[in-house]
Amino acid sequence: MIRYDTLPTRCGDLLVAINESGLIHVDFVAGLRALPDMSCWQQDHGALAPFLAEFDAYFAGRLQRFSLPLAAHGTAFQQAVWQALCDIPYGETRSYSDIARTIGKPDAVRAVGAANGRNPLSIIVPCHRVIGQNGSLTGYAGGLEIKKALLKLEILGHEKPHRFQST
Numbered sequence: 001m002i003r004y005d006t007l008p009t010r011c012g013d014l015l016v017a018i019n020e021s022g023l024i025h026v027d028f029v030a031g032l033r034a035l036p037d038m039s040c041w042q043q044d045h046g047a048l049a050p051f052l053a054e055f056d057a058y059f060a061g062r063l064q065r066f067s068l069p070l071a072a073h074g075t076a077f078q079q080a081v082w083q084a085l086c087d088i089p090y091g092e093t094r095s096y097s098d099i100a101r102t103i104g105k106p107d108a109v110r111a112v113g114a115a116n117g118r119n120p121l122s123i124i125v126p127c128h129r130v131i132g133q134n135g136s137l138t139g140y141a142g143g144l145e146i147k148k149a150l151l152k153l154e155i156l157g158h159e160k161p162h163r164f165q166s167t
Contacts, residue, residue, distance in 0.1 A: 001019070001020070001042060002017050002018070002019050002024065002040065002041045002042070003017065003018055003019075003041065003042050003043070003044035003047045003048065004016060004017040004018070004025075004038065004041045004042070004043055004044070004048065005043055005044065005045050005048035005052060006029060007052045007055050007056070009055065009059050010059055010149070011028065011059075011142070011146045011149050011150065012028050012029060012030045012031075012142070012146065013028070013029040013030065014026065014027070014028060014029070014055060014122075014123075015027050015028070015029050015035060016048055016051050016052060016055065017036075017038075017041060018047065018048065018051065018071075019071055021069065021071035022068065022069030022070050022071035023051060023068050023069065023070050023071060023072070023121060023124065024071050024072055024073075024120065024121075025072075025120050025121070026120070026121045026122045026123055026124055027120075027122050027141065027142070028122065028141070028142035028143070028146055030143075031122075031141050031142040031143055031146070032140075032141055032142070032143050033141040050068075051068055054066050054067070054068055055123070058123065059153070061153065061156070064090035064091075064154075065090065066123075066124050068124065070121060070124065070125075072119075072120045072121050072125070073120075074115070074118065074120070075115075077108075077111065077115060078115040078118060080103045081099060081103060081112050081115035081116060082115070082119060082121075082125045084099050084102045084103050085099065085116070085119070085125050085126055085127055085129065085130065086125055086126065087102070088126055088129045088130075090126075090154055091154045091155050092129065093129050093130065093131045093151070094129060094130055094131070095130065095131060095132060095133045096109045096112050096113050096116070096130060096132070096133070096138075097109050097133050099112045099116075099130060100112045113138075113139075116130055117139065117141065119141075122141060122142060123150065127140070127141075128140055128142075128146075128147045128150040128151060129151070129154075137151075
């Protein structure tokens, strides 16, 4: 059974879904990507409370690394890309090329972009930390304004300079 709830955030409502193994879906309700078919899902605020509490702490600037159990499905390549995204430190960014090199596939920049775009766990798997090689903000399923807001949230008060530019 898939259980879900929504969380209002400063970036918009966040849809959070779990199954018996852990977190399977996190996405902005008003994002650019179509939401999954939720007709068989059950809204369950109690079951989602610990998950929503971590998101609240993240948006309040008190949490930099999530401790939630993850259960996202993807190909071996997608899983490798998503793991590399999880290794990007809070408040830092990497390019698609950086990620391709990190997973040992330096020529797979476009495939890295595609895997990034299929990330089912926005924020948790921080695809918003991936930018263009020239430092420009590039696509994000939640929309570029949300991507910019998430990066600003993470970079405010962070000691290291950021590497992204608004376009």
